[in-house]
Amino acid sequence: MVKRFLIIVLVVVCSLAAMAQVDVEARIDSLEMVIGQQTKISLTVKTKEGSQVQFPTFKPQQMITPGVEVVETGPVVTSDVGNGLCSYQRSYTITSFDGRLYYLPPFEVKVGGKAYKTKSLALKVLDIPVDTTNVEKFFGPKDVQDNPFLWSDWSVVFWFSLLMLLTGAATLYLYLRLRDNKPVVAHIRIVKRLLPHQKAMKRIEEIKAEKMVSSExxxxxxxxxxxxxxxxxxxxxxxxxxxxxxxxxIDRLTETQDRQALDELRALFQTADLVKFAKYSTLINENDMNLVNAIEFINKTKLENQQEEVVEKPQLTEEEERSVKERRVLKTTIWAFAAVSAAIMVYVVYSLYQLLT
Incomplete structure (x- = not known):
């Protein structure tokens, strides 16, 4: 029996401790305001860090209570208060257009799926006092008045309108001149370039195809x-x-290349010099070995990560270059005049609207 009683007490104490970790507060900036003014209601929740907090949501012009409507809902502001607790705050801007004392019901905030209610609030909306005893001080609407024509009011609009017509005419003239001046069409070619090792291997394949290795x-x-x-x-x-x-x-290549590859290349060049200048005769297997050495040297030293496509831009004559520059200047001037004309037109339309209304 005592054991069951202790368990019940422990459960109640844990529940109270959990509830004590959630603190929900509602505060209003001003208890009184004049009709049509605005004030803010702030909801603050203090709970464990990382808790799921869900504030009440109101749409613009939605009534909290009849006569009090929400103008704007602010963002949720989070701050650390220490001891593993975090503060969550959201503000609501409200207004009213009926003078009276309002009772604002408690707001419901959900923390971790559990609902908590704040205390209720009060708001007094004050009417603007109107002196109804002196009716003669109230004046009705006035008739439409005809304003006299003043050149000073219209002169700026007139001169800007004239400037707009001149810039528009200049833009049209430059456009017609640009249209008559045919553009210079320069075709850019993209040529596929053979890499050095590809060219060399192509020539070696030609030598092999012509069977020059076994030639006399x-x-x-x-x-x-x-x-x-x-x-x-x-x-x-x-x-x-x-x-x-x-x-x-060989001396130029000594600093950068493998010495064994250079020795084979040196032997190939020496054999070639002897054949060309000393009428030295070689055997067929020696010719094959020199061809293989040449291919190995190319494969060891080739660079494959190179651009294989080259953009070739055609060369323009002086007359064509002059024509291109002239068209570029015309286009820039046309765009500048068009921008100025558009800006002046906007200003003229706006000024006319101000004068006529």
Whole structure:
């Protein structure tokens, strides 16, 4: 029995502690206001951080109570108050157009799905006192008055209207001139460019197709093979390999390339020099080895991440360039005049509306 009693007491204490962690408050900025004025109601909820807080929602002009309507609902403002608690606040702007004392019922706020109600509020709306004893002080509506014509009122509109017509005429003249001046059409070509290693491999394939490896004319074979390598090196590394000797080319490549690949390339150039200048005769397997060495050198040193398409812009004559510049100036001037005309027209229309109303 005592044990059951202690359990009930523990449950009640935990419930009270949970309720104590939620504090809901309603506050009004002013208890009195003149009819048509506005005041604010602030709802503040203090609860555990991360709790789901749902404030009451009101649409614009929705009545809280008959005679008091909501003008605007503010955003939810969150702030940390310490000890694991957080403050949530939302304000409601209200107004009234009927002078009397209003009772504002409690607002319902949901925290974690559970409803909590605030205290009720009161709002007194004051009427504006009207002296009904002196009726002679009240004046009825006036008749429509005819304003006299004053040139000073219309002169600015007149001159701006004239300026608008002049700028419009100038815009039309420049447009007709631009239309008669035919544009210069320059076609930009996109050319697919072969990369240096692709060109070199294409020439080597031509050498293989012509079966020059087994040809008796070894001088022509080595001449074409070394020219292919020289052109590849020139395009790949950016120095004039076609005008340099074999040893000079090897010296330029020594700092950047694999020494084993350079040794094979040096042997190829030396063999080619002997064949071309010393009438040295090579064996077929030696020719095959030099061709394979050339292909391996190209594959080891090629750069594949290069732009393969090149945009070629045509060269214009002086007359065409002058025509392009003239059209550019005409277009800029036309747009400027058109913008000025539009701005003046807006100003003239607005001024006429002000004068006529």
């Amino acid at each position: 004319n070894q001088k022509e074979y080595y001449t074409r093979l070394t020219e292919t390598l020289r052109k590849y090196i020139e395009e790949r590394y950016g120095f004039r390999a076609m005008e340099m000797t074999s040893s000079e080319i």
